[in-house]
Amino acid sequence: xVQLVQSGAEVKKPGASVKVSCKASGxxxxxxxxxxxxxxxxxxxxxxxxxxxSGGPTSYAQKFQVRITMSRDTSTSTVYMxxxxxxxxxxxxxxxxxxxxxxxxxxxxxxxTVSS
Amino acid sequence: xxxxxQPHSVSESPGKTVTISCxxxxxxxxxxxxxxxxQRPGSVPTTVIYEDDQRPSGxxxxxxxxxxxxxxxxSLTISGLKTxxxxxYYCQSYVGDNRWVFGGGTKLTVL
Numbered sequence: 001x002v003q004l005v006q007s008g009a010e011v012k013k014p015g016a017s018v019k020v021s022c023k024a025s026g027x028x029x030x031x032x033x034x035x036x037x038x039x040x041x042x043x044x045x046x047x048x049x050x051x052x053x054s055g056g057p058t059s060y061a062q063k064f065q066v067r068i069t070m071s072r073d074t075s076t077s078t079v080y081m082x083x084x085x086x087x088x089x090x091x092x093x094x095x096x097x098x099x100x101x102x103x104x105x106x107x108x109x110x111x112x113t114v115s116s
Numbered sequence: 117x118x119x120x121x122q123p124h125s126v127s128e129s130p131g132k133t134v135t136i137s138c139x140x141x142x143x144x145x146x147x148x149x150x151x152x153x154x155q156r157p158g159s160v161p162t163t164v165i166y167e168d169d170q171r172p173s174g175x176x177x178x179x180x181x182x183x184x185x186x187x188x189x190x191s192l193t194i195s196g197l198k199t200x201x202x203x204x205y206y207c208q209s210y211v212g213d214n215r216w217v218f219g220g221g222t223k224l225t226v227l
Binding site for chain 1: 117151153155160161162163166167170172204206208213214215216217218220221
């Protein structure tokens with residue numbers, strides 16, 4: 001079946017970086033853009049950026065522009081999201097989501113906790 | 117920056133109908149499709165409406181979406197409310213230049 005499986009929870013110190021993975025299966029990886037969305041505790045959904053798994057430029061939300069990198073490994077059908085210079089405000093669940101006719105398939109989410 | 121504004125919360129009784137609005141900050145909300153997502157506590161969001169008014173398979177026809185250009189708003193209407201509809205609902209749209217945005221979310225209470 002179509003699914004996105006993300007890497008496990010992370011605990012990071014302020015100023016560190018985190019890299020979250022999202023492995024796709026059950027469909028042609030190159031045919032669908034992949035988005036990253038985060039949700040801070042008790043807060044709403046926040047779009048972070050999008051990557052084209054078949055190549056081409058990525059696009060990031062302006063607030064993350066200077067400290068986010070999205071990448072892909074087509075050999076393993078995996079996309080990655082790396083966020084640098086973490087602060088407590090980055091404590092959130094991070095989701096990858098496939099762009100079908102909507103964000104139609106979501107990963108299970110990866111909890112990232114930033115704490116000294 | 118383009119924003120989508122939703123009411124923070126709405127509540128209604130079982131069996132009734134509720135409408136959740138999503139208002140665009142500028143331009144025309146009709147320019148790009150609007151999607152709606154349902155998120156129950158502790159769960160991953162799921163699509164209830166895509167492309168303004170389309171329902172994914174498996175979503176009951178109690179859920180409907182619409183666009184009102186005069187108010188620059190999208191709406192999600194849920195009729196015949198059930199307790200299982202209690203959740204957070206988010207609107208979302210493409211805003212151009214390879215960027216997307218979510219509304220702030222609306223907490224639906226079915227009491």
